[in-house]
Amino acid sequence: MSYKDYEPFDLASGNFKIHQLEGFEIDNITNAFGGYVDEVLGKINDGKEATVYLCRTTPAMLENGTVDNAFLAAKIYRARHFRNFDNDKRYRNLAKIRDRRLAKAMRGKSKKGQRAFHNQWIDTEWKYLSLLHELGVHVPRPHMHYADGILMDYIGTETGPAPRLVNCRLDQGEARALLDGILADVERMVESDIVHGDFSAYNILYDGSTHTIIDMPQAVDMRVTPDAYNLFQRDLLNIEKYFSKYGLEVPVRELLLRYF
Helix, strand or coil, X not given: CCHHHCCCCCCCCCCCXXXXXXXXXXXXXXXXXXXXXXEEEEEEEECCCEEEEEEEECHHHHHXXXXXXXXXXXXXXXXXXXXXXXXXXXXXXXXXXXCHHHHHHHHHCCHHHHHHHHHHHHHHHHHHHHHHHHHCCCCCCEEEEECCEEEEECCEECCEECCEHHHCCCCHHHHHHHHHHHHHHHHHHHHCCEECCCCCHHHEEECCCCEEECCCCCCEECCCCCCHHHHXXXXXXXXXXHHHXXXXXXXXXXXXXXXX
16 A cells, blocks of 8 residues: 555544554555554654654565665654744745745744645645755655655664764764765755755764764755855854864864855
């Protein structure tokens, strides 16, 4: 059964108690991603914006080579806790929305407008994960999505997920090589007119050899986003802040002048 054949429980409706949330999320994963997911094993991360679940891949997907890992990650978004919708406007150019009624609803923060913002965050992350994976940027490979979530590669081992960079300790040579790799990915992104928008050591996983950039729902197209310059500058400064403890600098001014 594909997600198009399954009517998932609307997690944005609010018509349930908080203790029921995990059960509804797992049920949605099992049904919407049924061809890929054999079993939901538990939570990897439980944040205010989304919960990430560790899933066991179905034998069929492993056997036919569609997936090359025995585990997958399902990221399920919760609209009620998703974001402050005033802040969302920084990432979305409402003037570019052709549906004027929808744009008005989003400006007015009506229930319809908030649901539209929610859908756009998920669609944006799916779109950019797919594009960046094709471009060779180190992001989790996405496999499926539905109204409230995305199924993607799991980054980690059987013992646990790869840690966020902010929790890692590096030696000097390792830090230099890692920074070079991260900046190479940043340049691949911006050369394709993509700015992460919320980039920091919290949104990079590092398994000791390879980094993976995560959390893309706020990514923007720099050609149509008025605040893209400031978002890109903030991304660069956040990375510089982390690597400064290793005595390393990010060429912030040079990159800003090169791409803007």
